[in-house]
Amino acid sequence: MIKMNCVILTACIVLVAFCSCGYTLRCYHCENSPSLCKTNSTCLATEDTCLQMKFGKLRTFSCWKASQCSVNDIAEFFQLDNFEFFCCQHDLCNESTITRVNKAAFSIASVMTMLWMLL
Template structure:
């Protein structure tokens, strides 16, 4: 990129300078029964938006991509049955949860297996 008076700035430096000033924005609500409308600017170490649903309640917040997994979320929020998803664009955690809780999925899978040794019910 060429600036005025013949001074040149490497494109990589320009991109790095622009990224330093960028902060992700995510919806932020705790235990809300409806979709969140409040948003906030994430801290510099929060690079992901999180949305989770447990029962009829939703929580949306800024989060770390490195902790966007079932175990870290369960420990932080002290939950054991929830759905979640993470995304990395401004205000991307507004919609419905599309992730599947592995524990809930396992229970549903077991319930779907027919019982061949069970007595027939007429």
């Protein structure tokens, strides 16, 4: 019975981690901010990426399209020459450049823990 509970718990964790059907991305949204952004918004259905762009001491945070996440597209849209940027595709991931543990890593660690408990 304990093994069955562990299997069910593991399955639930995996399903929750990867379930995103009908889900709209949320990104931080600030323009020309001198510090990290605290405002967030729900992206449009056509915007599937969060963008953070740094130029000088200012940063811009917004929803964006993955297909336009390139130096040339961003430079043309914002009319900039010298900037840094990164794009990411999970909720509020454009807060900072700090890498967070993603859902896949969390799920794998959970499964490994459950398997270790069973053996």
